Amino acid sequence: MIQSETNTHENVDPSELARFDAVASRWWDPKGEFQALHRINPLRVRYVNERAPLAGCRGLDIGCGGGVFAESLASAGATVTGIDMAEASLQVARLHLAESDLDVEYLLETAEQHALARAGHYDIVTCLEMLEHVPAPDSVIDAAAQLVKPGGDVVFSTINRTAKAFALAIVGAEYVLNWVPRGTHEFQKFLKPAEIDRAARHNGLTLQSLDGLEYAPLADKFSMSSNVDVNYFAHYQRDAG
Numbered sequence: 050m051i052q053s054e055t056n057t058h059e060n061v062d063p064s065e066l067a068r069f070d071a072v073a074s075r076w077w078d079p080k081g082e083f084q085a086l087h088r089i090n091p092l093r094v095r096y097v098n099e100r101a102p103l104a105g106c107r108g109l110d111i112g113c114g115g116g117v118f119a120e121s122l123a124s125a126g127a128t129v130t131g132i133d134m135a136e137a138s139l140q141v142a143r144l145h146l147a148e149s150d151l152d153v154e155y156l157l158e159t160a161e162q163h164a165l166a167r168a169g170h171y172d173i174v175t176c177l178e179m180l181e182h183v184p185a186p187d188s189v190i191d192a193a194a195q196l197v198k199p200g201g202d203v204v205f206s207t208i209n210r211t212a213k214a215f216a217l218a219i220v221g222a223e224y225v226l227n228w229v230p231r232g233t234h235e236f237q238k239f240l241k242p243a244e245i246d247r248a249a250r251h252n253g254l255t256l257q258s259l260d261g262l263e264y265a266p267l268a269d270k271f272s273m274s275s276n277v278d279v280n281y282f283a284h285y286q287r288d289a290g
Contacts, residue, residue: 076115112179
């Protein structure tokens with residue numbers, strides 16, 4: 050269940066930040082600890098772009114890490130801001146940006162802090178594979194709703210709290226396939242779609258689509274699916290009124 054009892058301006062878990070900072074130098078290694086993100090990144094960009102065309106829009110990526118997805122949004126034509134509280138990851142993102150020369154701004158801020166300065170500023174807000182890493186995910190959802198313009202789009206992706214997700218996202222991905230570092234995920238922090246939707250609706254966001262992401266081991270391929278038992282995407286629009 051989504052938790053909310055925290056200081057929303059410091060909605061961070063120090064152990065999570067330390068875990069990501071420890072591997073920050075390898076954010077852009079397609080065969081390193083973040084290889085799974087690199088593999089699904091084209092699917093993520095296509096998913097967002099099909100629902101909220103990126104060319105010419107102003108986008109925010111909450112929990113941007115080393116900038117893999119933020120740069121992809123910029124490559125698709127968006128003017129992008131990426132925010133994160135893992136300082137080492139942001140340093141890597143800025144270094145890579147110096148090579149790619151894309152239109153991305155990186156800030157060391159929580160979503161809640163950013164919402165105080167830029168409410169209603171963005172055409173699209175994305176928060177991918179991040180909600181399961183903060184103490185109060187509902188606070189991030191609240192901030193995302195504040196940050197997007199009326200009529201704008203918000204996309205979340207996370208992991209469902211199911212036995213299948215435990216088997217695949219933790220046992221399989223962390224201990225068998227070594228796609229992500231062991232200890233990256235905690236099962237009790239996984240979020241059911243209904244929990245996200247309840248917080249989203251409370252903040253004026255209306256669900257447009259709910260889609261799953263599946264891995265086919267024999268084909269060694271990821272694809273979008275209607276099955277949301279493990280990884281899933283939720284696309285919302287902020288009420289225009």
